[in-house]
Amino acid sequence: xxxxxxxxxxxxxxxxxxxxxxxxxxxxxxxxxxxxxxxxxxxxxxxxxxxxxxxxxxxxxxxxxxxxxxxxxxxxxxxxxxx
Numbered sequence: 457x458x459x460x461x462x463x464x465x466x467x468x469x470x471x472x473x474x475x476x477x478x479x480x481x482x483x484x485x486x487x488x489x490x491x492x493x494x495x496x497x498x499x500x501x502x503x504x505x506x507x508x509x510x511x512x513x514x515x516x517x518x519x520x521x522x523x524x525x526x527x528x529x530x531x532x533x534x535x536x537x538x539x
Contacts, residue, residue, distance in 0.1 A: 478524035486522050490531070505534065 480489050486509065487498040501507040508526045511518040 479521050480524060480527070481519065481521045483520060486520065486527075489522065489524065489527055506530070 480486050483495040483498055486507075487493050487495045490498055490501070490507075493501075498507065498509075502509045507522070508530055509520050509522050511520050513519070
């Protein structure tokens, strides 16, 4: 996955090489993908509502990323539930 560039806009456009999975790296990028919410809000949504954030490494301090497809599915499910 290290070949995947950071997606820095909610549109899902990838800079650089084509990646088989659209990936957003880091809390700031994830917050932007969620509709320009704060980083604190994105972290809270992971803890409280199960936002499908992934981490590299075995501890909670590793770099974070999210798959754009999973994020969009999660947002759609939240809208259906009324969260």
